[in-house]
Amino acid sequence: MASAVFPACDGMIARISGDHDRLLARSRGFFVNVELHDPRMPDAILVHGRFDLESYTEDLFDELAIETPVSLSRALPIRRAEFLAGRAIARAALHMLGQPAPQIPIGPDRAPLWPPGSAGSISHARGHCACFAIADGTCQAGVDVEATASGHALEALLSTTVDDDERALIARQSALSPDCLVTLLFSAKETLFKALYPTARHFFGFDCAQLRAVPRDGRLRLHLTRTLCQELPKGERFDVSFEITAGHVLTWLAVRRYDASI
Known part of the structure; x- marks a missing residue:
């Protein structure tokens, strides 16, 4: 994992290291790497991950404790893999911020529904995924x-x-x-x-x-x-x-x- 290049307390560093190791281990090769980038603002986390579509299996939803939305029940495996990757790093990002990290469901406008007191955005493209999460419910976020x-x-x-x-x-x-x-x-x-x-x-x-x-x-x-x-x-x-x-x-x-x- 890339080291955090922005100010962080010892507690955050410990959470980052632990979440990174657990995510890689539990994904059984699905996640190739997870890196942190400087979000250039306080109380925020920017995570960039790489995942291997060939290593995707359906049971990874259970292994990573991500609920499968009904709307994805008939989706192609690539779409399900992208959803899994995005939600997994989003939950990890919230935990790194010390925020509650429940499920992040799909809202009526197809955007993720973030827990109260937080904001965020998720993106994925060709085996890459990203999450920008903020421990501030008065913000709105975008990432791509x-x-x-x-x-x-x-x-x-x-x-x-x-x-x-x-x-x-x-x-x-x-x-x-x-x-x-x-x-x-x-x-x-x-x-x-x-x-x-x-x-x-x-x-x-x-x-x-x-x-x-x-x-x-x-x-x-x-x-x-x-x-x-x-x-x-x-x-x-x-x-x-x-x-x-x-x-x-x-x-x-x-x-x-x-x-x-x-």
Whole structure:
């Protein structure tokens, strides 16, 4: 496991080490690795895991104490494996924060239902999973992990995710390769949607947020191009955190709940 690179008390370090070892042992090879990343904020955990689809078996739900939702009873094994991986690291993340770690069911809008006093988000893609969890019920969270796109997948992202101004920005910058920046932009917009959906309460497209400057220092700023609701007006800006690893990008964002008393 990657060591925690952010301030943590001895109790948290012990929980992290113990949860990591138990998760790997009980998964019987399903989890290949589980790493911690710096969430860049207090009272938060950012976990990135790799899992092996070939090692997935149905009894891992019982072994990892994850309930199988009825909606997944007829799902393909790959979908069930992704759900298992995401929920397993989410429960581990909550425990690392010292939070109660019950089941995390699927809500009516398909988003995870987090325990009171906490917030979080889950993502998975091609054998990778991520969870960003916060021990603060006045927050909303978004996280996304993506494999760096190429070929037809890259062309699809360019046609669905990137507008003309963003395409021009990508072409003239040299800080990141085009395939990496396009994937990063897609991931950041996915993360933004997850973080803002509880406030907007409706689906909105990639054209509702725009990148206007080259990302730097692990931050990518998105501008809302239209008003999503009274609390999210056109022009509002959000700085999405990111990390780039070999073949993948990881993005995350925390925002204050607009109905929370602060």
